[in-house]
Amino acid sequence: MWLSAIKIAMQAGSKIYANRQKTKIAMSEAQLMHADKMARGEEAYQGKLLEARQSDWKDEAVLIILSLPVLVLAWAVISDDPTAMDKVKLFFDMFSQLPSWFTNLWILVVASIYGIKGTQIFRNGGGKK
Numbered sequence: 001m002w003l004s005a006i007k008i009a010m011q012a013g014s015k016i017y018a019n020r021q022k023t024k025i026a027m028s029e030a031q032l033m034h035a036d037k038m039a040r041g042e043e044a045y046q047g048k049l050l051e052a053r054q055s056d057w058k059d060e061a062v063l064i065i066l067s068l069p070v071l072v073l074a075w076a077v078i079s080d081d082p083t084a085m086d087k088v089k090l091f092f093d094m095f096s097q098l099p100s101w102f103t104n105l106w107i108l109v110v111a112s113i114y115g116i117k118g119t120q121i122f123r124n125g126g127g128k129k
Contacts (some may be wrong), residue, residue: 005077009074058113059114062109066110069091069095072088076088
């Protein structure tokens with residue numbers, strides 16, 4: 001069972017790495033296209049915005065934070081420690097009882113970091129009451 005979990009984690013990791021490489025290539029091409037437009041006088045300089053986005057660490061920090069419960073859960077299952085599994089169950093029970101305003105706020109923060117429009121959550125009433 002845990003081998004399949006490791007396999008899934010490895011596949012997800014390799015997909016994330018491949019997407020990061022594609023992003024770097026796309027950003028490089030965008031900078032080149034922008035430089036060409038600037039040289040022709042069609043656009044003003046906007047390179048600082050692109051440079052700031054490339055050195056941004058928030059995406060990685062959020063990904064690590066969101067991955068921690070999965071890693072702890074995997075450790076509790078692999079370790080065969082009943083107290084660890086009880087604590088993980090307690091964590092997820094308590095986590096499910098968080099107020100909807102907090103979970104909605106967290107979703108909006110994560111969505112804004114990854115460039116996803118999360119305002120639909122508030123329009124639909126949050127999903128959790």
